Amino acid sequence: MKPLAQEDRPTLVQLRSQLMSRYEEYCALNLSLDMTRGKPCAKQLEIAKNLHGLVDGENCFSENKTDCRNYGVPTGIDECKRLFSMITGIDASLIVLGNNASLSIMYDTLMRAMVFGEIDSDRPWANETVRKWLCPVPGYDRHFAITEALGFEMIPVAMTPNGPDMDRIEALVSSDPSIKGMWCVPQYSNPDGFIYADEVCIRMASMKTAAKDFRVFWDNAYAIHDLYPERKRRIPNILELSLKAGNPNRFYVYASTSKITLAGSGIACIAANTDNINRIKKQLSLRTIGPEKLNQLRHARYIPDMETLVGIMEKHAEIIRPKFEAVDTILREELDGLDIASWYKPDGGYFISLFLMKGTAGKVVEAAQKAGVLLTPAGATYPYGKDPDDSNIRIAPTLPSLPDIEVATRVLGICAKLVAVEQLLNEH
Amino acid sequence: MKPLAQEDRPTLVQLRSQLMSRYEEYCALNLSLDMTRGKPCAKQLEIAKNLHGLVDGENCFSENKTDCRNYGVPTGIDECKRLFSMITGIDASLIVLGNNASLSIMYDTLMRAMVFGEIDSDRPWANETVRKWLCPVPGYDRHFAITEALGFEMIPVAMTPNGPDMDRIEALVSSDPSIKGMWCVPQYSNPDGFIYADEVCIRMASMKTAAKDFRVFWDNAYAIHDLYPERKRRIPNILELSLKAGNPNRFYVYASTSKITLAGSGIACIAANTDNINRIKKQLSLRTIGPEKLNQLRHARYIPDMETLVGIMEKHAEIIRPKFEAVDTILREELDGLDIASWYKPDGGYFISLFLMKGTAGKVVEAAQKAGVLLTPAGATYPYGKDPDDSNIRIAPTLPSLPDIEVATRVLGICAKLVAVEQLLNEH
Numbered sequence: 001m002k003p004l005a006q007e008d009r010p011t012l013v014q015l016r017s018q019l020m021s022r023y024e025e026y027c028a029l030n031l032s033l034d035m036t037r038g039k040p041c042a043k044q045l046e047i048a049k050n051l052h053g054l055v056d057g058e059n060c061f062s063e064n065k066t067d068c069r070n071y072g073v074p075t076g077i078d079e080c081k082r083l084f085s086m087i088t089g090i091d092a093s094l095i096v097l098g099n100n101a102s103l104s105i106m107y108d109t110l111m112r113a114m115v116f117g118e119i120d121s122d123r124p125w126a127n128e129t130v131r132k133w134l135c136p137v138p139g140y141d142r143h144f145a146i147t148e149a150l151g152f153e154m155i156p157v158a159m160t161p162n163g164p165d166m167d168r169i170e171a172l173v174s175s176d177p178s179i180k181g182m183w184c185v186p187q188y189s190n191p192d193g194f195i196y197a198d199e200v201c202i203r204m205a206s207m208k209t210a211a212k213d214f215r216v217f218w219d220n221a222y223a224i225h226d227l228y229p230e231r232k233r234r235i236p237n238i239l240e241l242s243l244k245a246g247n248p249n250r251f252y253v254y255a256s257t258s259k260i261t262l263a264g265s266g267i268a269c270i271a272a273n274t275d276n277i278n279r280i281k282k283q284l285s286l287r288t289i290g291p292e293k294l295n296q297l298r299h300a301r302y303i304p305d306m307e308t309l310v311g312i313m314e315k316h317a318e319i320i321r322p323k324f325e326a327v328d329t330i331l332r333e334e335l336d337g338l339d340i341a342s343w344y345k346p347d348g349g350y351f352i353s354l355f356l357m358k359g360t361a362g363k364v365v366e367a368a369q370k371a372g373v374l375l376t377p378a379g380a381t382y383p384y385g386k387d388p389d390d391s392n393i394r395i396a397p398t399l400p401s402l403p404d405i406e407v408a409t410r411v412l413g414i415c416a417k418l419v420a421v422e423q424l425l426n427e428h
Numbered sequence: 429m430k431p432l433a434q435e436d437r438p439t440l441v442q443l444r445s446q447l448m449s450r451y452e453e454y455c456a457l458n459l460s461l462d463m464t465r466g467k468p469c470a471k472q473l474e475i476a477k478n479l480h481g482l483v484d485g486e487n488c489f490s491e492n493k494t495d496c497r498n499y500g501v502p503t504g505i506d507e508c509k510r511l512f513s514m515i516t517g518i519d520a521s522l523i524v525l526g527n528n529a530s531l532s533i534m535y536d537t538l539m540r541a542m543v544f545g546e547i548d549s550d551r552p553w554a555n556e557t558v559r560k561w562l563c564p565v566p567g568y569d570r571h572f573a574i575t576e577a578l579g580f581e582m583i584p585v586a587m588t589p590n591g592p593d594m595d596r597i598e599a600l601v602s603s604d605p606s607i608k609g610m611w612c613v614p615q616y617s618n619p620d621g622f623i624y625a626d627e628v629c630i631r632m633a634s635m636k637t638a639a640k641d642f643r644v645f646w647d648n649a650y651a652i653h654d655l656y657p658e659r660k661r662r663i664p665n666i667l668e669l670s671l672k673a674g675n676p677n678r679f680y681v682y683a684s685t686s687k688i689t690l691a692g693s694g695i696a697c698i699a700a701n702t703d704n705i706n707r708i709k710k711q712l713s714l715r716t717i718g719p720e721k722l723n724q725l726r727h728a729r730y731i732p733d734m735e736t737l738v739g740i741m742e743k744h745a746e747i748i749r750p751k752f753e754a755v756d757t758i759l760r761e762e763l764d765g766l767d768i769a770s771w772y773k774p775d776g777g778y779f780i781s782l783f784l785m786k787g788t789a790g791k792v793v794e795a796a797q798k799a800g801v802l803l804t805p806a807g808a809t810y811p812y813g814k815d816p817d818d819s820n821i822r823i824a825p826t827l828p829s830l831p832d833i834e835v836a837t838r839v840l841g842i843c844a845k846l847v848a849v850e851q852l853l854n855e856h
Contacts, residue, residue, distance in 0.1 A: 049485030057477030287535040
């Protein structure tokens, strides 16, 4: 195949007709496939089948004899903090555990910053007349929804295979004190699956910021979520880097077991340097008498050591790796050489990020939907849901079955070509 | 016995000597008793022993076939909403479920009001230069800690056996638009154990408030927590009352199973009228992809009907009723007729609220502590920890064993008399 844009008009017309006929064949199948969300599939949830029975009315005491059924222990039980230390590489003393859903902990962190400000703030962020936030793009729609609701002007920053564009970030944060922070998914970035380079992490920890209360929300959602048994590079311990760089309060680290054990019934944590975490402990003591500790105990017993943890992640990989590879293979079969699409085949995480010919992503999602294949809305991976290039589509291959993935990706590939051909014909 | 204040000096001196000798006997026992917090005892936690096994890797689907292990269902599963409808008497459609800890849901409600304001607000509460909050006293220290942290000027309002002093409340809220809301524990008030009269509830729902966004945080923590099998009067459905009175957005209702099943591992809820609850659902969708639903499912299965619920509460009552009665009996033995103490023997809830001679509560708590009996700090039941009369002590009889309760209450009674006698001698 040669690049589509180099084809002459008659060839494009013929191609459109072939593609339309393939497209209509799929439409006739009355498909109903959903590739919208990064949800684990039932088989992944079954990996944790032994989690459920690990506490009962007698086996409900933590290692220090705390009755996990009762009130108390506002920062979480020690053995579960150690589990999160294994996951994140961060010292257990710097970790505070919550219930499920790290997203809630991020939201709460920002709400406290709005109402109380940060350690280094002159005033609560709610009292800043202008507040801005950096958003590596493409990124996670739920992150962007939070900063949008809180009235941050979101500034997109391009992602690269080594992490977000640090030249641009340094230029922005050094000159504009209203830029208060930044979203990051540093290990297997959402949706591209990139791993931030050490150099990027060091620059982010070291850079000068005009806002003295600049905060990076370091969402390590895929800390150990490899797709291949060969363990991939890990991001460095960002709390150590920032301490060394003289910006100890800059980073909030988040992680959860949502994609290790059970998506809706995991444990989530926040980690930060000593001053921040002590402040968080004090603030959290107003909000709760303690988190739900039985599930923490269940988790600590289920994953007592690194070997068990790695074994669980390998089981996940065995289930979802073929799905990721199917997406890659079929996209290559349909799109290679046409110069209308690019994507990175990730080594971990939950998504594949597909870039199509500019101006076509929305129409492709629409066409796929008419054929019964539900994709994340185009633009979802950008602040305010607006992809300026109308080019990026996030593919979530974990939930559907392998045969469904294959069909859905085939439909996506056909739609991508069909819309591109139509656009080229219109341009001619 | 006649009132202590009517005794002459020699009698008081002799009494002091007798009391001191009794006090020293207890000091010699090296006691270590804790009556500070309203925590259930181990026996109460054991009531729920069958809760633990009710979900596993196969039995994890809600009645509408939702896999409770996975993401989703942000407002909670239907069968658990029905459980909370049984507990609160409120329609299940007006209920949103969280994880454990209703305190967290109250805190979050106030944080959202600070950042976003309420439906009827002109601006976020954080942007109000002066904000005030009504606090029936004595009340719940954790409530007061939240409004203090959020910068509300807290205005104490006296409790009566029928609920807070409505004349005073109406006068305050009708004239001062900076009074934004009020804490209430309407059923078995914390700590007095009073049940708000219907008339009080009707007036609270109907009163004119200068703040159009006035909110009552209706913490129904002890909705069904009777100490006696004869079912006591229930507060009315406050959402219906407020709708009828033309103030539909006024009340947020909170409840939890913390003192029905497991204190640290219960389920909590918020309930409100249609407009408020729809707004909450929208706001919560930013914070989480869903609550921890397996515990909701566990709870719904454990308490499928009203009969089971009542049976559970009767088991709690059987365990804690003798403790409450021991406190009452021993306080009567030590303090009746002396005119230095008063308390209400509650029919439910978790506390006994003891009023001592003015100016003595702090010293009594101190003396008891020296004898090894830890009581809630005097003043804890008042905003800013300051009881203007230095008179109220909250007794939490549920956690210690019956023998411990008896000894601790005896020590408390002796200390109350000793400090009173010393104060009278100083005044003479």
